[in-house]
Amino acid sequence: MIDSTLPTPTEKVALAPDLRSLSERAIRAWTERMAVRPLGDRYAVDSESGATYVVDPVEGTCTCPDQQLRGETCKHLRRVAIEITAHRVPPPGERRADCAACGTETLVDRDAAEPPLCPACDLERGEVVLDRETGDRLVVVRVAPDRADEVTIPETGRTIADHATNDGYPADDLVVEAVYLGALGQEQPRRYSFPYSRLEPTDDAAIVDGVPLPAER
Ligand SMILES: [Zn+2]
Ligand SMILES: [Zn+2]
Known part of the structure; x- marks a missing residue:
């Protein structure tokens, strides 16, 4: 008797590949001890034998003899693909x-x-966001790498974090530069800086397109 109060089992699947159906090279790619290191768009693979080879998964090349002489998809290339798929190393680029x-x-x-x-x-350049304090709609120019307590507003001599209407937002918030949606038609819409948390993405997820935005600097 199956206890019907137990949760429904997940779909019946195997977690590891069926090694019996794999080629010799594919089995080695899964089972041999290798270390993979990103090198720009390529990857260094320290193989079980102690040699290090360089794999380029986009070009489909490896510096090992198996690949160089026999032109086979070697175990190093396969291993890099496995590690990228398993999120153990970042994809090329x-x-x-x-x-x-x-x-x-x-x-x-x-x-x-x-x-x-x-x-x-991430806030995209051109994305329309809402000012939580005023309900105004703004268009994102860029998310700056600076924090709100590191940027001084020239007019007041105080930091963005110290600005009265920014009370209650984290002092170390990132700074978002934005222009008012209503000012977009102007020749040089003025750019304002906000603490990241003060801006809320809008439901319509509108991206302003074809309207010149200030340069990102
Ligand atoms: Zn190889
Ligand atoms: Zn995040």
Whole structure:
């Protein structure tokens, strides 16, 4: 008798690949002890034998004799693909970074501008956001790598964190530069700086397109 009060089992699946159906090279890629290190868009693989080879997964090349002489998809290339899929190393062109807003480890483009932001925290240039204090709609120019207590407002001589209407937002918030949506038609819309938490993404997730925004600097 099956106890019907138990939770429904998950779908019946195998977690590891079926090694019996794999080629010799694929089995070795899974079972041999190797270390993989990102090298820009390529990866260094320290093999079980002690030799180190360089794999380029985009070009599909490896410096090992197996690949060089026989032109086979060697175990090092396969291992790099396995480690990328398992999120043990970042994919080509990306790097690991701690999100500057929430601290979660994330993958960003290797040449992405500072600060690194995870997909949940990232504010796109041109994205429309809401000022929680006034309900005004603003258009994001950029998320600056500086913190609210590090940036001084020239007119007041005080930091963004010390600004009266920013009371209650974290002093070490990132700084977001934005222009008022209503000012966009102007020749030189003025750019204002806000603590990151003061701005709320809007539901419509509108991206202002085709309207010139101030340069990111
Ligand atoms: Zn190889
Ligand atoms: Zn984040």
